[in-house]
Amino acid sequence: MNTLQKEPILEALFEGWEALDQVLSPLTGDAWFTPTPLPGWTVHDVVAHLIGTESLLEGIPAPHTSIDVRSLGHVRNEMGAFNEQWVEGLRGCAGWEMLEKFREITARRRVELARMTDEMLAAETTTPVGPAPYLRFMRIRVFDCWMHELDIRDALGVPGEEGDRRANIAFMEIGDAVGYLVGKRGKAPDGSRITLELTGPLARDIHVVVDGRARVVDELPAEATTTITLDSRLFTRLAGGRTTAVEHPDDIRLTGDTTTGKRIVDNLAFTI
Structure with missing residues (x-):
């Protein structure tokens, strides 16, 4: 497994949030509801998922939904059900509200990550790949944000850089x-x-x-x-x-x- 290094991983994560902001900022109206390569998800839904995951890491509970998200055809497991709670919970938000929510939660996450010590980042936590250091979870976040940026770019026909430092760090998750x-x-x-x-x-x-x-x-x-x-x-x-x-x-x-x-x-x- 590749060695985990704090500065490159956190810088790549912050750059990923900035890149997503740049892609989303010009969107208006129906553009937010453009279907993406992910079954059942629009651009709006992808952003809801990103907001939801960062909110989870801040200890913010998922919103209540009026439907059984597990009954949806594209929900295959408990992680998918959690993601869908945020998608459904934020479905009524306008595009500009989604962008504001994304900016707010990523700003909070920046502050939280900046205050974390090396010991805190090295501590084992629950991650999508099982127990691992918190910093590994942040590398997974780099990968997830990068992949979802590609989803949004592909949906909208907006090309982006796929070979920079951020891409290489995200690619480590695939390489492993x-x-x-x-x-x-x-x-x-x-x-x-x-x-x-x-x-x-x-x-x-x-x-x-x-x-x-x-x-x-x-x-x-x-x-x-x-x-x-x-x-x-x-x-x-x-x-x-x-x-x-x-x-x-x-x-x-x-x-x-x-x-x-x-x-x-x-x-x-x-x-x-």
């Missing part, structure tokens, strides 16, 4: 999951040597060996048995469950053991 995605979800057989060749703004090679279990390594001990080549922008959206490999047959190149390669790209989604 690659072994699981290749071994458990992709079911790469024992003895496999997989290389993911990413092009584009987050260009890099990710190597995985399967020897009892799948793990990411700096270099393969021998030639890759399967090589998967695709743009990092597509890889990010596949890992986030925003699209599927079937929808991009001409954008993914497989060489070597293509059966394993196809199974891997068909099972890259790992977000809740």
